[in-house]
Amino acid sequence: MQDAKISRNPHYTFKYNLSSGRHGWLRLTPAYSVKLVEDILSELDYIPQCVLEPFSGTGTTELVCANKGIFSLALEINPFLVWFGNVKLKSFSQETIDNFLEIANTIVQKLENTEPAPLPPIHNIDRWWGKQQADFLAKLKTRIYQISDYKVQELLLVSFCRAVIEFSNAAFNHVSTSFRENNDTFFSMRIGKEFFLSICKMIAKSAEMSPKAISNLIQYDSRGIPSEYCNKYDTVITSPPYPNRISYIRELRPYMYWMDYLKIPEQASELDWKSIGGTWGKATSLLSTWKSANILPSYVHDITSSIAKADNHSAGLMANYVLRYFEDIYIHLKAVYAGLLSNGKVFYIIGNSNFYGISVPAERIYADLMTQIGFTNVDYQIVRKRNCNKHLYEFIITGEKT
Numbered sequence: 001m002q003d004a005k006i007s008r009n010p011h012y013t014f015k016y017n018l019s020s021g022r023h024g025w026l027r028l029t030p031a032y033s034v035k036l037v038e039d040i041l042s043e044l045d046y047i048p049q050c051v052l053e054p055f056s057g058t059g060t061t062e063l064v065c066a067n068k069g070i071f072s073l074a075l076e077i078n079p080f081l082v083w084f085g086n087v088k089l090k091s092f093s094q095e096t097i098d099n100f101l102e103i104a105n106t107i108v109q110k111l112e113n114t115e116p117a118p119l120p121p122i123h124n125i126d127r128w129w130g131k132q133q134a135d136f137l138a139k140l141k142t143r144i145y146q147i148s149d150y151k152v153q154e155l156l157l158v159s160f161c162r163a164v165i166e167f168s169n170a171a172f173n174h175v176s177t178s179f180r181e182n183n184d185t186f187f188s189m190r191i192g193k194e195f196f197l198s199i200c201k202m203i204a205k206s207a208e209m210s211p212k213a214i215s216n217l218i219q220y221d222s223r224g225i226p227s228e229y230c231n232k233y234d235t236v237i238t239s240p241p242y243p244n245r246i247s248y249i250r251e252l253r254p255y256m257y258w259m260d261y262l263k264i265p266e267q268a269s270e271l272d273w274k275s276i277g278g279t280w281g282k283a284t285s286l287l288s289t290w291k292s293a294n295i296l297p298s299y300v301h302d303i304t305s306s307i308a309k310a311d312n313h314s315a316g317l318m319a320n321y322v323l324r325y326f327e328d329i330y331i332h333l334k335a336v337y338a339g340l341l342s343n344g345k346v347f348y349i350i351g352n353s354n355f356y357g358i359s360v361p362a363e364r365i366y367a368d369l370m371t372q373i374g375f376t377n378v379d380y381q382i383v384r385k386r387n388c389n390k391h392l393y394e395f396i397i398t399g400e401k402t
């Protein structure tokens, strides 16, 4: 990584994970790559006692650590991701895995004679799934929720989530969601069953390899660190939301609605407002009246003043967005520093951004905030060029507590 050329380095994105066992269970665009975490760990001159991941997402950091026998603690604000991450980090006995495949087979055989669960209240559901696919998923859901062995049920639900996305017309292009034409005519109960069983087999195969260390992942807002985590971790490896208005809820909505984590759209916007960098629905209107606590270096205010003056009706809102983002990150970094063991190291993967041609140098701001808080040897370097724009990069920001 030291001499990373400024290339797109696709092995440092979520795409690398899709063929890496449990890491490939669900695709989430903002997930970072297994290889990146492995490289960070292998370049350390010590073996971590415990790694903290304060923005767990799909659990990449913890799973890499667990596979290497390194204990980890993790936080995530989104309850669906907390559930999903915890399943990914579990050990499953061969008996559970065999039962899972057997029950999956039984379920699909009974599917025609199943009362479908209510369809999820996601806006414009017909755009997401054709009628046949939605009916298939609704019947599958009924059957899965009847299974009493919870470990088997968890594996079925992960397979269900994978089917939810595979059977949908949605394509996630990082900044937007587009919909393919409805593929209802190519779908049948038989195709659905075969496909679902092939997903189950894939999940079963990767569930066989148990993690070698325990991870503790809880739902928590990482603007604080829970007291029971403090003075336990000597390394932080993470990729927080970037200051680029990407909403994690957007891509997670299909799973969250089908799994009943979202029942009404307001819940999505409430969760997004609580998330660092969230701008979905209600979050946008709340930002317009949000007031800065003036805790950031003055040059950050200069940048946001320039953004506010841009010739765009959302310019003021975006200026507030950037300020709120970095104020949240400042609060977060302070809490992380307080709980970090002496001689501990932190590694933050972060992207810079651009609003109306005005650059937001996230790497410099992170580095300055870390230094202001007390971290030493703060440094940053480019990990890769992001593919959307040649001035957008991913950086790794490092710091220590001496």
Ligand SMILES: C[S@@+](CC[C@H](N)C(=O)[O-])C[C@H]1O[C@@H](n2cnc3c(N)ncnc32)[C@H](O)[C@@H]1O
Residues within 6 Å of the ligand: 028, 030, 031, 032, 033, 054, 055, 056, 057, 058, 059, 060, 061, 075, 076, 077, 078, 081, 220, 221, 222, 223, 238, 239, 240, 241, 242, 248, 274, 275, 276, 277
């Ligand atoms: C870039 S993603 C992390 C991706 C992760 N490294 C992976 O490989 O999947 C950032 C995550 O931070 C979470 N998040 C945002 N605000 C948070 C907060 N205040 N506390 C905890 N997690 C938060 C989001 O829900 C999202 O899952």
